[in-house]
Amino acid sequence: xxxxxxxxxxxxxxxxxxxxxxxxxxxxxxxxxxxxxxxxxxxxxxxxxxxxxxxxxxxxxxxxxxxxxxxxxxxxxxxxxxxxxxxxxxxxxxxxxxxxxxxxxxxxxxxxxxxxxxxxxxxxxxxxxxxxxxxxxxxxxxxxxxxxxxxxxxxxxxxxxxxxxxxxxxxxxxxxxxxxxxxxxxxxxxxxxxxxxxxxxxxxxxxxxxxxxxxxxxxxxxxxxxxxxxxxxxxxxxxxxxxxxxxxxxxxxxxxxxxxxxxxxxxxxxxxxxxxxxxxxxxxxxxxxxxxxxxxxxxxxxxxxxxxxxxxxxxxxxxxxx
Amino acid sequence: xxxxxxxxxxxxxxxxxxxxxxxxxxxxxxxxxxxxxxxxxxxxxxxxxxxxxxxxxxxxxxxxxxxxxxxxxxxxxxxxxxxxxxxxxxxxxxxxxxxxxxxxxxxxxxxxxxxxxxxxxxxxxxxxxxxxxxxxxxxxxxxxxxxxxxxxxxxxxxxxxxxxxxxxxxxxxxxxxxxxxxxxxxxxxxxxxxxxxxxxxxxxxxxxxxxxxxx
Numbered sequence: 222x223x224x225x226x227x228x229x230x231x232x233x234x235x236x237x238x239x240x241x242x243x244x245x246x247x248x249x250x251x252x253x254x255x256x257x258x259x260x261x262x263x264x265x266x267x268x269x270x271x272x273x274x275x276x277x278x279x280x281x282x283x284x285x286x287x288x289x290x291x292x293x294x295x296x297x298x299x300x301x302x303x304x305x306x307x308x309x310x311x312x313x314x315x316x317x318x319x320x321x322x323x324x325x326x327x328x329x330x331x332x333x334x335x336x337x338x339x340x341x342x343x344x345x346x347x348x349x350x351x352x353x354x355x356x357x358x359x360x361x362x363x364x365x366x367x368x369x370x371x372x373x374x375x376x377x378x379x380x381x382x383x384x385x386x387x388x389x390x391x392x393x394x395x396x397x398x399x400x401x402x403x404x405x406x407x408x409x410x411x412x413x414x415x416x417x418x419x420x421x422x423x424x425x426x427x428x429x430x431x432x433x434x435x436x437x438x439x440x441x442x443x444x445x446x447x448x449x450x451x452x453x454x455x456x457x458x459x460x461x462x463x464x465x466x467x468x469x470x471x472x473x474x475x476x477x478x479x480x481x482x483x484x485x486x487x488x489x490x491x492x493x494x495x496x497x498x499x500x501x502x503x504x505x506x507x508x509x510x511x512x513x514x515x516x517x518x519x520x521x522x523x524x525x526x527x528x529x530x531x532x533x534x535x536x537x538x539x540x541x542x543x
Numbered sequence: 544x545x546x547x548x549x550x551x552x553x554x555x556x557x558x559x560x561x562x563x564x565x566x567x568x569x570x571x572x573x574x575x576x577x578x579x580x581x582x583x584x585x586x587x588x589x590x591x592x593x594x595x596x597x598x599x600x601x602x603x604x605x606x607x608x609x610x611x612x613x614x615x616x617x618x619x620x621x622x623x624x625x626x627x628x629x630x631x632x633x634x635x636x637x638x639x640x641x642x643x644x645x646x647x648x649x650x651x652x653x654x655x656x657x658x659x660x661x662x663x664x665x666x667x668x669x670x671x672x673x674x675x676x677x678x679x680x681x682x683x684x685x686x687x688x689x690x691x692x693x694x695x696x697x698x699x700x701x702x703x704x705x706x707x708x709x710x711x712x713x714x715x716x717x718x719x720x721x722x723x724x725x726x727x728x729x730x731x732x733x734x735x736x737x738x739x740x741x742x743x744x745x746x747x748x749x750x751x752x753x754x755x756x757x758x
Contacts, residue, residue: 395547397554518565521638525561528645532652533554 225314228478232307233299235487240298240456241265241449243498244422250502251423265452269445277441280342290338291443294450297331298457305381305457306464308486310472312382320379321369324461328454332358332413335447339435346427350434353513357419357431360520361409364527368409371402371531372466381461385469401530403467407497408523410462414455417504418511418519429510456494463493545593549586553672556582556706557648560676563683563699564640572695573618579702580610590709598717599709606705609724614698614731621735622691625742634686644679651675669710676703690738694731701727 245262252259261267279287301324303315319327336355339347373379375398376387393399412419415432424430427437436447464472471489473482511519559582562575584606591599633640651674680703683696701723708715715723 395551397550400551401554518638521641522565525641525645526558529554529557529648532649533550 222314224478228309228483229303229313229315231483232309232313233302235307235490236299236302236453236456236460239487239491240452241269243456243459243494244452246495247498247501247505248423250498251505254502254506265448269449272440272445272448273442275441277443279443280344280438282343283338283341283438286334287338287341287438288443290334291439291446291450293334294331295446295453296450297327298450298453301327301457302453302460305461306385306469306472307460307490308473308483309478310382310386310469311475312380316382317380321372321381321384321461321465322379324381325365325369328457329358331450331454335435339438342438344438346430346434346437350431350437353431354415354435357412357516357520360517361412361523364405364409364520364524367524367527367531368402368405371398371527371534374531374534375399375402381465385465388466389469396534398530398534399467401526401533403462405523405526405530406462406466407500408519408526410455410458411501411504412516412520412523414451414458416501418508419516421510424510459494459497460490463497464490468493545589548589549593549669552582552586552589553669556586556676557672560679560699560703561641561644563695564644564679565637567637569622569689569691570619572692573615573622576618576695576698576702577611577615579699580606580614583702583706584611586706587709587714590713594713596713598720599714601717602714602720605720605724609728610698610702613728617731617735618691618694621738624739625691634688640682640686644675644682647678647682648675651678670707673703673707673710676700676706679703690734690741694734694738697734698727698731 242262242265245260245265248264249259249262303313304319304324305316306312332354336351339351341347369379372384372388375393376384378384378387387393388399411417415422420431421429422432424433427434430437432451436444436451439447463469471486471493473486556579559575559578562578563572566572566575584603587599587603587606591597591603635643652671655671655674677700680696680698680700683699684693687693687696705723714720
């Protein structure tokens with residue numbers, strides 16, 4: 222039992238520690254593509270360290286929501302990390318607390334409170350940012366719902382540890398619905414974590430920012446928590462894409478848990494994430510941020526992929542029963 | 544394994560078809576058609592390999608040359624000669640078109656299982672995809688006002704029929720296939736000429752302006 226708890230903890234620690242590295246790598250690679258040197262891949266750790274030591278300014282008129290939100294944003298990805306296979310292929314004690322729906326709701330909770338906190342300060346940019354991010358989430362919602370339908374139809378389960386075994390089986394791994402679902406999820410992840418073509422994470426222009434304008438009033442320690450939480454959210458979403466929906470390889474099998482195999486699983490996950498980061502760098506270096514009113518088209522396309530996946534999986538009778 | 548590969552190619556074919564509906568630019572239509580034809584050629588080659596039909600390799604090569612080579616060149620040339628105009632495009636915008644074609648696709652998927660087809664290597668999905676592509680081509684023809692876009696709609700329908708023939712009967716006899724390819728090539732040349740003439744005559748390629756019938 223004690224070792225199971227340790228394994229559970231090590232999953233959380235991996236999420237906590239590795240998360241700031243991914244945006245650093247993406248930033249650095251993007252700069253290299255543009256023939257610049259770019260910041261070190263460790264820049265986001267330095268930022269967090271700096272922010273954690275600085276003082277915090279809290280707007281006078283803000284309520285408790287403003288102060289609670291950073292902790293929620295920080296805690297929700299960690300809670301989801303307990304539900305999904307980050308390192309182990311077998312469910313850990315807390316894995317049955319919730320299924321994929323629960324994970325989605327927990328992540329949505331953090332996002333919801335971020336929007337509330339942005340409105341709480343009654344700053345113009347905060348209101349604009351939260352209304353825009355609500356629009357993006359609203360448009361992503363149909364895709365996510367149909368995506369869950371599709372995954373459930375294929376795998377006949379909603380528990381991530383069961384789903385990944387079913388989807389990576391020989392009949393489904395390269396089947397059309399599976400590939401379409403993965404593509405749809407990647408598009409939704411890009412939209413939900415505020416990346417190009419929906420939002421430009423490197424932009425400092427207030428009128429065009431979506432994700433960043435929601436945290437514009439935060440400073441010091443609270444800002445560090447918000448940013449770290451955002452990075453962990455991205456990490457958790459990528460983990461869901463890789464270890465639940467597409468390629469759950471390199472996970473620690475049942476009964477083989479040791480510090481060495483755990484580290485190996487973490488390395489495997491990291492290597493897979495590097496591939497996805499490469500894809501993201503290609504997308505962000507070739508595509509410009511889309512106009513806000515064209516975002517429905519982007520998310521419409523992801524909805525299309527998810528729906529096609531569901532229709533095809535339904536009619537070819539894919540899934541475990543085949 | 545072959546089944547999986549064909550399924551994937553079928554999905555790619557669908558995506559390329561949806562791209563014709565989702566695009567706003569004239570180039571987009573042509574690019575999407577090229578993609579569609581390349582995927583179609585790949586499907587023909589894979590089915591040929593799986594069934595040991597040598598004819599299908601020839602068909603695949605011909606498809607590549609004619610549909611992904613010659614026709615796009617002609618279409619681009621026609622498009623380059625036309626007066627550039629903005630706003631001639633669609634009766635309904637891309638998002639609505641995508642939703643409509645999704646509905647058509649669903650219709651095709653639910654309607655085709657009732658059509659009993661026997662003796663096929665791969666049953667319903669490829670046939671359903673083909674019927675769906677024909678319907679989407681029809682949608683393109685009826686909702687796009689630009690003459691070149693309508694032409695792409697026609698070609699899309701033909702691609703759907705072609706993939707349907709492969710799905711049901713491993714392709715048509717080679718001589719028929721030749722005939723069809725030659726036919727659409729001539730059709731594209733004729734329509735291209737016609738479009739260029741229309742463009743010169745009324746300085747627009749908006750087919751909704753062609754209202755008077757002259758003998």
